[in-house]
Amino acid sequence: AISGKVATNLSNPGQPFSIGDLVQYAITINLQEGIVNDLVISDLLPDGIAYQDTLSINGQTAPYTGQAPFSYDINGELAGQGGVNGQVFVDVTDPQNVSWRFGDVQDLEDPAADGITIVYLARIENDATVFPESTLSFSAPVTTSTNTLNYNDANGPGVTNGSTASTSIVVAQPRLDNFRKSVLTGNTVSADEAVQFEIRFDNVGLGPAYNVRV
Secondary structure, X not given: OEEEEEEEEOOXXXXXXXXXXXXXXXXXXXXXXXXXXXXXXXXXOOOOEEEEEEEEEOOEOOOOEOOOOEEOOOOOOHHHHOOOOOEOEEEOOOOOEEEEEEEEEEEOOOOXXXXXEEEEXXXXXXXXXXXXXXXXXXXXXXXXXXXXXXXXXXXXXXXXXXXXXXXXXEEXXXXXXXXXXXXXXXXXXXXXXXXXXXXXXXXXXXXXXXOOOO
């Protein structure tokens, strides 16, 4: 079963999420000791969130081979699915629904180590249809990522047994307002005299504004 999922701001730790930030997701699943057939963990990413990379599986970087007490793809089936036998296959055929395919997993008896943690990255895209500028009421869009665990058992293939987990993030957006313009050289100027203007505005939104053009 999926035991937990958290999202952190890797680009600006401790700060609200905004356009361009990298979101680090960490999901943990707990397995019963024995063999789990055709284990697949998937993440249905919402619009505006783009998968980037898998950082680690149980602390191990690519290639993701089994570490005690786990052995992945013990029956050598993943090559036929596009991966490499014995290694977790990260399937990004649908970039909005990424899957981690483990094949048949063996979990040896070790009560203290029955969890598998996947750490992966996604980026918040600059998509105004998904993340409009902040409103004057300071609302911000909430976006939710949903993971599902599937495996095969005596009841058939693709069993989930309610093993899903979701986590939401709030994406803060800027809002530029209160534009004003003034003349710095006075109200009376002579011919061919340069005139200096000052344009000022405020960011009354929830996030920083980048590459602003006036």
